[in-house]
Amino acid sequence: MGIDSIDKSNLFFRKALLVFAIAFFAFSFFQIFDTFAQSTEVVQWQNEISARNAEIAKLQAEIDSYNGKVANTKAEAKTLSDAIAKLEAQKKDLLNQISLTNLKIKNTEGNIFETLNKISEGEGTINESRRAIAQTLIEMKRSEDMNSFVLNLVKMGKSNFTEVVNNSYKLISLSETLQTKIDELNGVIVDLNENKSQYEKQKSELNNLSKNLNSREDLVAQSQKEQKNLLTQTKNQEKEYQKIIADRKAKVQALQDEVNSFEAKIKYILDKSKLPSAGALVWPLDKIVVTQYFGNTEFAASGAYNGKGHNGIDFGVAVGNPVYSAADGTVMGVGDTDVACKGASYGKWVLVKHDNGLATLYAHLSSISVSQGEKVGVKEQVGLSGNTGYSTGPHLHFSVFAADAVKIFGPTEYKSKTCGTYIVMPYAPTEGYLNPSTYLPK
Numbered sequence: 001m002g003i004d005s006i007d008k009s010n011l012f013f014r015k016a017l018l019v020f021a022i023a024f025f026a027f028s029f030f031q032i033f034d035t036f037a038q039s040t041e042v043v044q045w046q047n048e049i050s051a052r053n054a055e056i057a058k059l060q061a062e063i064d065s066y067n068g069k070v071a072n073t074k075a076e077a078k079t080l081s082d083a084i085a086k087l088e089a090q091k092k093d094l095l096n097q098i099s100l101t102n103l104k105i106k107n108t109e110g111n112i113f114e115t116l117n118k119i120s121e122g123e124g125t126i127n128e129s130r131r132a133i134a135q136t137l138i139e140m141k142r143s144e145d146m147n148s149f150v151l152n153l154v155k156m157g158k159s160n161f162t163e164v165v166n167n168s169y170k171l172i173s174l175s176e177t178l179q180t181k182i183d184e185l186n187g188v189i190v191d192l193n194e195n196k197s198q199y200e201k202q203k204s205e206l207n208n209l210s211k212n213l214n215s216r217e218d219l220v221a222q223s224q225k226e227q228k229n230l231l232t233q234t235k236n237q238e239k240e241y242q243k244i245i246a247d248r249k250a251k252v253q254a255l256q257d258e259v260n261s262f263e264a265k266i267k268y269i270l271d272k273s274k275l276p277s278a279g280a281l282v283w284p285l286d287k288i289v290v291t292q293y294f295g296n297t298e299f300a301a302s303g304a305y306n307g308k309g310h311n312g313i314d315f316g317v318a319v320g321n322p323v324y325s326a327a328d329g330t331v332m333g334v335g336d337t338d339v340a341c342k343g344a345s346y347g348k349w350v351l352v353k354h355d356n357g358l359a360t361l362y363a364h365l366s367s368i369s370v371s372q373g374e375k376v377g378v379k380e381q382v383g384l385s386g387n388t389g390y391s392t393g394p395h396l397h398f399s400v401f402a403a404d405a406v407k408i409f410g411p412t413e414y415k416s417k418t419c420g421t422y423i424v425m426p427y428a429p430t431e432g433y434l435n436p437s438t439y440l441p442k
Contacts, residue, residue: 045110052103059100063318066093071289071316076392080234080241087227090319090387090394094220097320101213108206115199122192208381215367215384216320222366223319248343252390254418255344259427260308262414268405268429275402276356281326281439282378284315284362284398285385291316291395294435312361312399313436319366319394321385325376326398326440329354333372333408333426337389341419346397347389350382351408351426358439359406361426363397364389398436405432 066089077083234240292314329352337345346363350370353359366386370376387394410424 045113049107049110052107056100056103056107059096059103063093063096063100066096067287067289067316067318067321070318070394071291076245080230080236080238083230083241084227086393087223087230091220091223091227093318094216094223094320098213098216098220101209101216105206105209105213108202108209112199112202112206115195115202119192119195119199122188122195125188211369212322212381212384215369219320219366219384219386248390251341251344251418255341255416256308258416258418259345263427263429266407266427266429266432268432270402270405270431274357274404275434276358276439278438279441280356280358281354281360281400281436281441282324283441284324284326284360285317285321285396287317289316290314294437308430311433312363312397313440315396315398317385317394317396319384319386322381323350323362323365323383323385323396324379325352325382326360327352327354327356327358327378329359329376331370331372331374331376331382332359332406333424334368334370335408335410335424337423337425340421340423341416343390344419345389345423346425347391348383348386349389349425351406352376352382353403357403358434359401359403361397361399361401361406363399364391364395399426400434400436400439401426401428402432402434405429 069089077086230241233244290313292310294311294313295309297310332351332353334348334350335346336348338347346361348365348368349361349363350365350368351359351361362382364386365383366388368383370382376382385394385396391397406426406428408424409427411422413422414427415422
């Protein structure tokens with residue numbers, strides 16, 4: 001046998017040994033890779049998540065039904081029995097929202113667990129696969145001892161040697177399959193990084209759900225307290241309830257006159273060049289039902305705002321729904337006019353100054369989620385919808401101002417003659433109020 005023949009044989013034997021090594025460790029690798037599947041515990045979590053999804057759908061349908069009734073009802077309860085029924089319905093809706101939030105929290109926890117499990121299994125798969133590949137490289141190094149390899153082949157006998165030759169090409173094909181699996185492994189690494197990002201997002205969502213849950217539990221207690229106070233004030237008599245309604249309307253009318261007079265004295269010239277283009281804001285709620293637009297609405301024409309028109313947009317929404325910032329900005333202030341003058345103005349409110357020359361007001365909230373000076377992002381929660389202040393039914397009042405026109409007066413600048421107290425709230429000249437429809441999505 002010539003030297004060239006020996007070199008060719010050596011090259012073939014080296015390939016054969018390498019293929020053997022690849023085949024051996026590929027078998028181990030495939031087993032490792034194929035076990036990157038869901039554990040029994042993960043499957044159990046997924047089954048529980050599916051079952052809860054059915055409950056979530058049922059609760060969501062009930063909540064949507066109540067939201068629809070609220071959105072289509074503008075008038076306040078005309079009788080004591082209506083008022084009590086409204087509070088009972090509100091309490092039931094809040095309890096449904098609490099149950100819904102609890103289910104979502106459990107499902108989010110399940111998704112987090114599943115993500116962490118996949119990350120753990122994936123990292124284990126990667127480590128085992130890397131060890132298998134490293135061992136293959138070691139075997140490749142050993143294959144350089146050709147004399148030992150040739151002797152081992154001779155000891156095999158002719159039949160075994162022939163089998164090696166016949167299977168070598170199949171093993172080479174198998175090595176190509178292994179390379180494909182390695183490429184898939186690289187894809188798994190990318191997916192794991194995405195899963196980690198998803199995990200962080202789920203964790204943030206869970207924190208928000210927990211915060212909302214605590215707020216809604218407080219709202220149930222608040223609703224029960226309102227019902228008890230109403231029964232105490234009226235002594236369960238209709239005539240007493242009607243007297244309360246009449247007194248409230250008179251107070252609101254008088255306070256509105258005061259506010260209009262005060263705002264008319266504020267000197268301001270609107271600079272339109274500082275205002276953004278149309279569509280600069282996003283919706284402040286998940287579901288949009290407009291119950292009153294800006295300006296000379298039908299309700300305004302009835303004398304509700306003393307001929308000044310409605311200074312914002314009203315959205316019909318039940319108590320306890322998330323209210324979001326319409327753009328990036330900074331919280332100029334928060335407050336509760338009910339503390340100084342019960343049932344006569346904005347109730348719980350949040351004012352946000354945006355980076356685009358606008359400022360937005362969110363009023364009649366049931367709870368506030370931010371504080372003065374805090375930075376907020378677009379679609380970040382600022383509170384929960386409610387029925388505080390002068391509100392004929394649960395809704396969100398949303399006003400848009402030129403940012404340099406609106407100011408928060410208080411606690412000593414403006415004392416109401418009607419209420420006999422200082423009222424801390426946003427004020428702006430007539431020119432400073434802008435039509436929200438111009439800046440909201442079409």
